[in-house]
Amino acid sequence: ADLWKKVIDINLYGPLNMHHAVLPGMVNNGAGRVVNIASDAGRVGSSGEAVYSACKGGIISFTKTVARELARKGIQLNAVAPGPTDTPLFAQVAEGEAGAKIAEGLKRAIPMKRLAQPTDYPGIICFLSSDDAGFITGQVISVSGGLSMHG
Template sequence: MRGLKGKRVILTGGGSGIGAATCRRFAEEGAHVFVFDLDGNAARETASAIQQGGGEAGAFEVDITNRDAVFSAVEDVSGGGPVDVLVNNAGWDRLVPFIESDTDLWTRVIDINLYGPLHMHHAVLPLMKKQRHGRVVNIASDAGRVGSSGEAVYSACKGGIIAFTKTMARELARSGIQLNAVCPGPTDTPLFSSFAEGETGDKIKTALEKAIPMGRLAQPGDFPGIVCFLASDDAGFITGQTISVSGGLTMSG
């Protein structure tokens, strides 16, 4: 893709799943990747794999719910050059019907899935505005577009990220900054495995595979292409858009 070589990319949740796969793809495109993850060892593993393949990468152990930690890590990155691309990928949830959930769960889900990306935007967008260019790709979820049983608060957060992305795209379009959202459908990641274990988990997976027109769950490798495209020069006139990657499960606009 055009325009990614030499770009400096911050990606949260880059230690596993979609994040790790996307970090590797950015590196393949010639970008310098900064892997942010709560699990420092996982971040270092992703960065090391990129370096061993001849790419450029650095690892940062960052809790995105901690505003000070976010600003400190972003400052470390920006001290060496511009932040050209931000990918907000980190997320977490636990499958619980809303009326059986409690405020402790709500707080954790909101802190990670809403406040975390807000912290990242607040740290990075002023830098992008000053340099008059930047791309942000927010990994939202189809749960935020059409809802998802057992994920009420998570869905609310992801719906909020979609609306936030559109709003910031409007606010910053004349500043040379483009923001778009990618919405994964059900994906075979460690997060999915954490609440799809045992016999019940097998039933959930089978039901989803039957419901998805393409007949399978998404894999982490299904997402790096669209994320890198939106960060590339090939997407130079695209902003404020929400793109579903769900194997056809959700086809509504």
């Protein structure tokens, strides 16, 4: 139960609190862009990560709902949904023989045959924050090397 609380506090309440703090100013200014970081776990599920997946699914739904509610106020919200990413946390999970098998299985399942790197995300985040994305709101974009493809 303590681990669930920590996961929910970080992955759901953290972003919700951020929105509570920044959206009123955006409404007052009549403009703003938010790019939330969700996860493909929130779109398609992830074995062994039910609470994390639920949080990220919540961020996806929240993003879409607030994007709809605030579109006429000049505020756009979108989400980026990373797939499996080579991070220190992933490396901890991939330790040992069982973890190594999971990591290799993921790499085989990803059409681009590799895990994402943290450097795979800034481009889409910058684009969604830019004027080039001026007519995009309420969208969730997976960055997963083709592991998940949504239309």
